[in-house]
Amino acid sequence: MVLGQACYTLLIILLLLAGCRTLELQPQQKINISIYYESLCPDSKLFITQYFYPAYEIFSNYLNIRFIPFGKANIREDGSEYTCQHGKEECVRNIIHGCALDMLTSTNQVEFVYCAMIKRTIMGHKECAIQNGLIWEDIQNCVNGERGLALTLLAQYDTRISTDGPKFVPTIIFNNKFSQENQKLTFRDPISVICKYLAFHPQCDEPI
Numbered sequence: 001m002v003l004g005q006a007c008y009t010l011l012i013i014l015l016l017l018a019g020c021r022t023l024e025l026q027p028q029q030k031i032n033i034s035i036y037y038e039s040l041c042p043d044s045k046l047f048i049t050q051y052f053y054p055a056y057e058i059f060s061n062y063l064n065i066r067f068i069p070f071g072k073a074n075i076r077e078d079g080s081e082y083t084c085q086h087g088k089e090e091c092v093r094n095i096i097h098g099c100a101l102d103m104l105t106s107t108n109q110v111e112f113v114y115c116a117m118i119k120r121t122i123m124g125h126k127e128c129a130i131q132n133g134l135i136w137e138d139i140q141n142c143v144n145g146e147r148g149l150a151l152t153l154l155a156q157y158d159t160r161i162s163t164d165g166p167k168f169v170p171t172i173i174f175n176n177k178f179s180q181e182n183q184k185l186t187f188r189d190p191i192s193v194i195c196k197y198l199a200f201h202p203q204c205d206e207p208i
């Protein structure tokens with residue numbers, strides 16, 4: 001009887017351990033992170049290049065990243081009067097980002113945005129696009145065509161319904177739900193917020 005109970009306890013422990021193992025591998029365990037940013041915004045550049053990218057390099061297997069290049073911009077439904085926080089130049093770059101993101105898949109999206117936020121110039125954006133396997137003419141066609149406008153309107157809609165304004169750019173949203181607490185923490189320390197969701201990850205075991 002006692003032996004039976006011991007075996008039963010052992011079985012439960014083994015099941016729990018097995019459970020923890022498989023959790024690490026399940027895709028639904030991934031965190032969704034949406035980054036609402038502006039292409040010429042200094043805080044967006046700071047966050048993406050100094051804080052987010054290093055965290056992404058550690059946790060990429062566990063993250064679904066979505067970039068939304070719009071921020072505090074404004075565009076009319078018919079596409080006229082597109083105004084951006086950092087001027088006309090930013091509007092052009094936002095559309096380039098939107099078109100490139102539309103043509104790229106996950107890892108390349110992160111690499112493109114990281115590269116473009118550092119380079120800033122249009123020529124730099126072209127280099128970043130080519131590095132990630134895109135054809136610059138395709139992007140130009142998108143930027144100057146219906147697709148670029150549709151993507152910009154979609155970015156505006158997404159930004160307005162998902163963020164708190166946004167009051168601050170970049171706004172970073174975990175698992176599709178805005179949280180002021182996560183927002184404040186993430187800006188300088190995305191790893192601490194990622195670790196709230198991925199407590200089992202070895203990099204989260206000790207204070208970083």
Ligand SMILES: *[C@@H]1O[C@H](CO)[C@@H](O)[C@H](O)[C@H]1NC(C)=O
Pocket residue numbers: 028030031032064175176
């Ligand atoms: C992540 O986003 C996808 C679709 O965008 C959604 O189906 C899924 O439920 C989200 N996961 C979490 C944990 O919120």
